[in-house]
Amino acid sequence: MTWKTLSTKSLLNRPPFVEVQQEQVEIKPGHVVDDFYQIRLMDFAVVIPFLEDGRVEMIRQYKHGPAREVLGFPAGHVDPGENPETAARRELLEETGLKADSLVQLGSFVDHGNQRVCQGHYFVAPLCHRVTEPNPGDLEEFAYEALLPSQIEAAILSGEVGVMHHVAAWGLWKLHSQA
Structure with missing residues (x-):
């Protein structure tokens, strides 16, 4: 099953080097994680x-x-x-x-x-x-x-x-x- 991102909040954004986001993610029906963090750096x-x-x-x-x-x-x-x-x-x-x-x-x-x-x-x-x-x-x-x-x-x-x-x-x- 693919996780579903319900919402995203940017906590830090310094393009193009780094972005930190807090996501609310439904990992399976009825089970939601409110603070799943994503960190994005340059490839x-x-x-x-x-x-x-x-x-x-x-x-x-x-x-x-x-x-x-x-x-x-x-x-x-x-x-x-x-x-x-x-x-x-x-x-x-x-x-x-x-x-x-x-x-x-x-x-x-x-x-x-x-x-x-x-x-x-x-x-x-x-x-x-x-x-x-x-x-x-x-x-x-x-x-x-x-x-x-x-x-x-x-x-x-x-x-x-x-x-x-x-x-x-x-x-x-x-x-x-x-x-």
């Missing part, structure tokens, strides 16, 4: 960029969520009206200076089962070439590391890859590459 794209030598370009940077420096792949918001592949290509170029010959979509997934929050779009770039210097913007400071797949797996297991979206991207790529 995002993550891309795993393989270099010509088989290594993967990774970014080491401070992330405020885990409150520490972590390794990750190029990633960022899908701007309003932008398609996810375009966002992935844009983020790849901005954050690393790399251009992909092609992108393979690994899947798109809702971030949270009940609150939705946002949708992540996952890609792999099987062959990338450096075409310019990175230009990630003034709020981000990056260090770059080109790692072998086995080094990435060790970094995941040791906790160096501290954001689940990047761990998920690698897992999706592993599943896709074995298919």
